[in-house]
Amino acid sequence: MKARRMGAPAWIALVVLVLLGVVLSLSCGPMGFPDDWLTIRLRLPRIALALLAGSSLSVSGCLLQGLLRNELATPYTLGISAGASLAAGALILLQPMLPVIVFLGAGCAGALGASFAVWALAGAAGGSDAPRLLLAGVTVNLVGASLLLLIEYFSPASRLIEIIRWMMGDLAAVDATVPAFLTPFVAAGLLLCLPRSGTLNQLSMGDDLAASRGVRVGAERNALLLASSLLAGGTVGAVGPIGFVGLIVPHAMRRLTGSDNRLLLPASALGGMAVLLFADVLSRVVAAPAEIPIGVVMSLLGGPFFLVLLFKEGRRV
Amino acid sequence: MRQLTVKGLSAGYRRSDVLSGITFSLDEGEVCAVIGPNGGGKSTLMRAILDLGTRRRGEVRISGSDTSRLTRIEIARLASFLPQEYDCDARLTVREMVLLGRHPHRSSWSMDSEEDVEIAQECMELTGVTKLSDRLFCELSGGERRLVMLASALAQKPSILLLDEPAASLDFRNQIDVWRLLGRLGSLGVSVLASTHEIGIASRFTDRMLALAGGRCLAFGTPGEVCTGEILGEVFGIDLAVAPDGYGGFSVIPMPGDSRR
Numbered sequence: 001m002k003a004r005r006m007g008a009p010a011w012i013a014l015v016v017l018v019l020l021g022v023v024l025s026l027s028c029g030p031m032g033f034p035d036d037w038l039t040i041r042l043r044l045p046r047i048a049l050a051l052l053a054g055s056s057l058s059v060s061g062c063l064l065q066g067l068l069r070n071e072l073a074t075p076y077t078l079g080i081s082a083g084a085s086l087a088a089g090a091l092i093l094l095q096p097m098l099p100v101i102v103f104l105g106a107g108c109a110g111a112l113g114a115s116f117a118v119w120a121l122a123g124a125a126g127g128s129d130a131p132r133l134l135l136a137g138v139t140v141n142l143v144g145a146s147l148l149l150l151i152e153y154f155s156p157a158s159r160l161i162e163i164i165r166w167m168m169g170d171l172a173a174v175d176a177t178v179p180a181f182l183t184p185f186v187a188a189g190l191l192l193c194l195p196r197s198g199t200l201n202q203l204s205m206g207d208d209l210a211a212s213r214g215v216r217v218g219a220e221r222n223a224l225l226l227a228s229s230l231l232a233g234g235t236v237g238a239v240g241p242i243g244f245v246g247l248i249v250p251h252a253m254r255r256l257t258g259s260d261n262r263l264l265l266p267a268s269a270l271g272g273m274a275v276l277l278f279a280d281v282l283s284r285v286v287a288a289p290a291e292i293p294i295g296v297v298m299s300l301l302g303g304p305f306f307l308v309l310l311f312k313e314g315r316r317v
Numbered sequence: 318m319r320q321l322t323v324k325g326l327s328a329g330y331r332r333s334d335v336l337s338g339i340t341f342s343l344d345e346g347e348v349c350a351v352i353g354p355n356g357g358g359k360s361t362l363m364r365a366i367l368d369l370g371t372r373r374r375g376e377v378r379i380s381g382s383d384t385s386r387l388t389r390i391e392i393a394r395l396a397s398f399l400p401q402e403y404d405c406d407a408r409l410t411v412r413e414m415v416l417l418g419r420h421p422h423r424s425s426w427s428m429d430s431e432e433d434v435e436i437a438q439e440c441m442e443l444t445g446v447t448k449l450s451d452r453l454f455c456e457l458s459g460g461e462r463r464l465v466m467l468a469s470a471l472a473q474k475p476s477i478l479l480l481d482e483p484a485a486s487l488d489f490r491n492q493i494d495v496w497r498l499l500g501r502l503g504s505l506g507v508s509v510l511a512s513t514h515e516i517g518i519a520s521r522f523t524d525r526m527l528a529l530a531g532g533r534c535l536a537f538g539t540p541g542e543v544c545t546g547e548i549l550g551e552v553f554g555i556d557l558a559v560a561p562d563g564y565g566g567f568s569v570i571p572m573p574g575d576s577r578r
Contacts, residue, residue: 069404069406194426195424195425195426196425196426197425197426198420198423198424198425198426198427199420199425201417201420202417202420204404204406205403205404205405205406205417206400206402206403206404207370208364208369208370208398208400208402208403209398209399209400209403211367211369211370211389212367212369212393212396212397212398212400212479213393213397213417213418213420213421213473214388214389214390214391214392214393214394214420214421215389215420216389254408258408258409258410258413259406259407259408259409260409260413262426262428
């Protein structure tokens, strides 16, 4: 079988798709087509949030899949978003009216804490190879989810609704505060990982081979893990956990670009933006004037979409 | 010129030493087979030379440079390594696989330059896998994969190639192909250090042999010097006879009965 690789037309199509999503997102909503600057200004932060969250969730998924050499690794399977959710959930219980930066910081700290726990657990179990990391990730994920349940159990009803609402994911932004606070997290994450895309290619071949080709395995893997935690943690802190983006977008993009991370990472960033923009439009249009939470939309769409990809792949091989 | 000098090298994992006091050197273009029993330290020797996760003492010089003073990437420009185990992504083509070997010669972010592509092409021609270049690596046979990985190691443009059992689990013809290729690399000025259990085949295509047993270097010399019943018998702990095969190599013949056990 001859493998195809993504050429210029596909890149242009991706960019056009993102722009189309932006236009669509600008022109849909309870106020109808915008004819004044005010409506546009209300919708712009939401678009910025979709762009930031979409790119960071899917790039974060890509990084973990490369590091763990497993295409099922995501911020979720590795417990990174469970850590972020736990930290943010605890904050909501304690004090819901905190400024957004605190949630972002807590989400990020929770994500970093969870990834550190995963790394430490795997290391204590004998080494940070992919299967051990995945097992440790599943463990941290389950423990984090149970602790969050415990927090919910002891929460008064009003706070409980807030936590549950937050767990469903929300791109609604009243003003530029949330996107403005999220931007440095995403920028730092992308600046850390994009220049390391060639290194990630080597790391996904195995530690010995990577090291013999000049990669400082430990340091580079930690830098990439940090990038992935910044991206996923900041995003989960800002908009709540939105599932499936980190799984389906890299998976779909791999069919276009192959597994070369130098192409896959930027393509996934664009793909993630487009997917979240369209999912957000759907969430506002389907039950208008009510909104369906974006997390629910992503899971409802993402599940079947992923199955279709899997079946098509299975038939091709 | 000495391309690889190993002096008093000891190496091991955690507390115990697997190897101690290994001393030998290879000239430019010399092909050397490392022989020894399973668990005898062949892989550890390769990893210790490259300083990959093994604690070690002693001195390793590649092309005259002391490797303890070199960075990872500087070592990678001098020596490439083919471990027995590596992961391969299901979607990589053969050409992409070979191009991955160019990593130490460019920045992590940059795409493949024309020079990279040319070098990859040359290396694929050298190992005879050019016609496979657009195939998916994971769909190849074991023998084809080995030749592709060799091309990838060569694309690193090393002055010495370290290969951990490059011909293991290949059929007879593929084994010969791999060893013949290694012999040819020697004539191109690349030194090769390859571990193997196929002593008979290796003795035909190598200039040197290094016998490891019990964590020490039991013998180092030409195949004729190392391939004696006495030395090989001690290496593997059984009674052996060694006879010239008439074409420059040696046949290893196990004796009936196992008097040493």
